[in-house]
Structure formats: C-alpha cells, structure tokens
Amino acid sequence: MSNQNTAPLSLEIPPAEKSILVLSGKGGVGKSTVAANLAISLSLQGYATGLLDTDFHGPSIPKLLGMEGTRLTSSDGKKLNPAELGSLKVISVDFMLGSRTDPVIWRGPMKMNVIKQLFEDVNWGKLDYMIVDCPPGTGDEPLSVSQLIPEPTGAVIVTTPQELSLSDVRRSIQFCRALKLPVLGVIENMSGFVCPHCGERTELFGSGGGEKMASEMEVPFLGRIPIEPEIVSSGDSGKPFVDHNRKSQFAKDFENIVTNIKEGAKEGAGPNI
Numbered sequence: 001m002s003n004q005n006t007a008p009l010s011l012e013i014p015p016a017e018k019s020i021l022v023l024s025g026k027g028g029v030g031k032s033t034v035a036a037n038l039a040i041s042l043s044l045q046g047y048a049t050g051l052l053d054t055d056f057h058g059p060s061i062p063k064l065l066g067m068e069g070t071r072l073t074s075s076d077g078k079k080l081n082p083a084e085l086g087s088l089k090v091i092s093v094d095f096m097l098g099s100r101t102d103p104v105i106w107r108g109p110m111k112m113n114v115i116k117q118l119f120e121d122v123n124w125g126k127l128d129y130m131i132v133d134c135p136p137g138t139g140d141e142p143l144s145v146s147q148l149i150p151e152p153t154g155a156v157i158v159t160t161p162q163e164l165s166l167s168d169v170r171r172s173i174q175f176c177r178a179l180k181l182p183v184l185g186v187i188e189n190m191s192g193f194v195c196p197h198c199g200e201r202t203e204l205f206g207s208g209g210g211e212k213m214a215s216e217m218e219v220p221f222l223g224r225i226p227i228e229p230e231i232v233s234s235g236d237s238g239k240p241f242v243d244h245n246r247k248s249q250f251a252k253d254f255e256n257i258v259t260n261i262k263e264g265a266k267e268g269a270g271p272n273i
C-alpha cells in the first residue's frame with residue numbers, strides 16, 4: 001500500500017500529446033455531454049482520442065455513448081483494452097464497478113490509485129488527445145488527474161447562464177489557478193433555445209453571463225451551446241449528438257467550440273494561470 005500522506009507520483013509518460021480536463025462547479029450543467037461530444041468530434045476529425053470518465057459516484061459517459069454494461073478485456077493478462085466507439089477509446093470507472101446499484105464508498109487515496117491505474121494499466125496506445133470527464137466540484141478526482149498528468153494541457157469549464165452556477169465556476173477557476181492548471185476557457189451550456197423551425201433564439205434562463213464572467217476572470221470564452229431538446233433522447237439512446245445530428249444548432253455551435261479548444265491547446269499555457 002502506498003503511504004496515504006505522500007503526494008502522488010505523477011505518471012512517467014503523459015497519457016496523450018494533449019490532455020484536457022472537463023470541469024464544473026455543479027452537477028447537471030452538461031459536463032459529461034461536453035466531454036463526450038468533444039471526444040467524438042476530435043476522433044471524427046481523425047485525432048487519436050481517449051475519453052476517461054472519472055466520475056465515481058455518477059459515471060454517465062457509458063449511458064451517453066450507449067456503452068453501459070461494458071466489461072473490459074485484456075489481451076496480455078496485464079493491461080486492459082479500452083472500449084471502442086469507432087476510433088474513440090473509452091474508459092469509465094463504471095466499467096470497473098460491479099452492479100450499478102451498488103453504493104460505492106471511495107476515499108480520496110483509493111480514488112487516486114484507481115485513476116492512476118486507469119491511465120497506466122490500460123492499452124491507450126499513442127493518443128493525440130485525452131479528454132477527462134470529472135465529477136462536479138473541486139474534489140479528489142480533478143485534483144488527482146491534474147497531479148498525475150505531467151503538464152496537463154488545461155481545463156475546460158462548463159457552466160449554465162444561472163448565477164448560481166456562475167459563482168461555482170469562479171471557484172473552479174480558482175482551483176485551476178491553485179494547481180497551475182491552464183484554463184482553456186469557459187463554455188456556457190443550455191444558453192437559450194433556438195427554434196428548430198424558424199431559427200429564432202429565446203433566452204430562457206438569460207444568456208451571456210458565462211462570457212461576462214470569463215472576461216472578468218480573464219479566461220477565454222469558448223462559446224455557448226443552446227438547449228437542444230433532442231440531446232436528451234440522443235443521450236438516452238447512446239447516440240452522441242454531434243455525430244447523430246450534424247446540422248443542428250448545437251452541432252454548429254459545438255464545432256466552433258472544438259476549434260477554439262484546439263487553438264487554446266495549441267498555444268499551451270496562456271496568461272491566465
């Protein structure tokens with residue numbers, strides 16, 4: 001057993017050329033949706049991409065991608081093969097847990113060890129991008145991931161227009177600053193509703209707060225994504241939305257966001273850390 005008080009040893013080899021954490025202060029703002037669609041978009045663009053779901057208490061990537069119940073195999077008895085969706089490689093803590101209804105009690109150091117194994121004991125191969133979906137808040141999982149990965153590329157922070165989640169975002173940004181994790185930017189999700197028939201935009205919960213806050217906090221604003229009624233059914237049926245409905249406003253807005261993330265990741269640590 002490792003000493004629980006020692007700082008974690010970082011991975012010897014970075015898991016990918018670029019590693020991006022998807023964070024939010026609050027649950028239910030669309031973090032997993034963003035992580036899944038970002039990973040799918042990058043893999044559709046031809047990048048070797050991995051998606052790692054580190055949400056121990058509510059892993060939702062398998063459901064979003066229709067991969068529930070996946071049990072991993074090993075070719076050499078040592079390393080696990082990730083699940084695959086096209087060329088995207090996917091690992092979720094859910095694949096490691098037994099019955100989904102089992103309550104799981106994990107303490108911080110145990111989570112850290114499991115996360116380390118998810119990087120080291122999986123045949124990820126050579127990746128251009130590793131997208132890490134984190135649970136809400138600033139707990140053990142994002143802390144472990146950002147300490148384990150040598151020089152992570154940065155974090156994408158997801159919010160909704162409501163003030164409550166914006167104040168949570170400020171906390172996420174402070175967290176990144178404390179860890180010297182570059183903030184690639186903020187995404188405002190569920191920002192308005194675009195009528196699928198006439199294209200008119202209605203601001204149901206207000207909009208623009210994410211952009212204003214990003215500018216106040218001097219981090220990039222990556223873009224906003226409207227409420228997309230179909231995303232719920234596509235998530236439930238395991239069809240990632242960007243692939244399933246490429247002509248939607250969501251897919252178009254998302255494409256710009258992916259471009260902005262790639263640009264930010266290229267530049268590396270900006271002045272915002």
Ligand SMILES: Nc1ncnc2c1ncn2[C@@H]1O[C@H](COP(=O)(O)OP(=O)(O)O)[C@@H](O)[C@H]1O
Nearest residue numbers: 027028029030031032033190226227228232235
């Ligand atoms: N832009 C959107 N439009 C409509 N529903 C959305 C949108 N983004 C996310 N959702 C839905 O909101 C719920 C929470 O999203 P999820 O990505 O699981 O959030 P988180 O990971 O932050 O907890 C899911 O049911 C998802 O399908």
Ligand SMILES: [Mg+2]
Nearest residue numbers: 031032055060
């Ligand atoms: Mg989630």
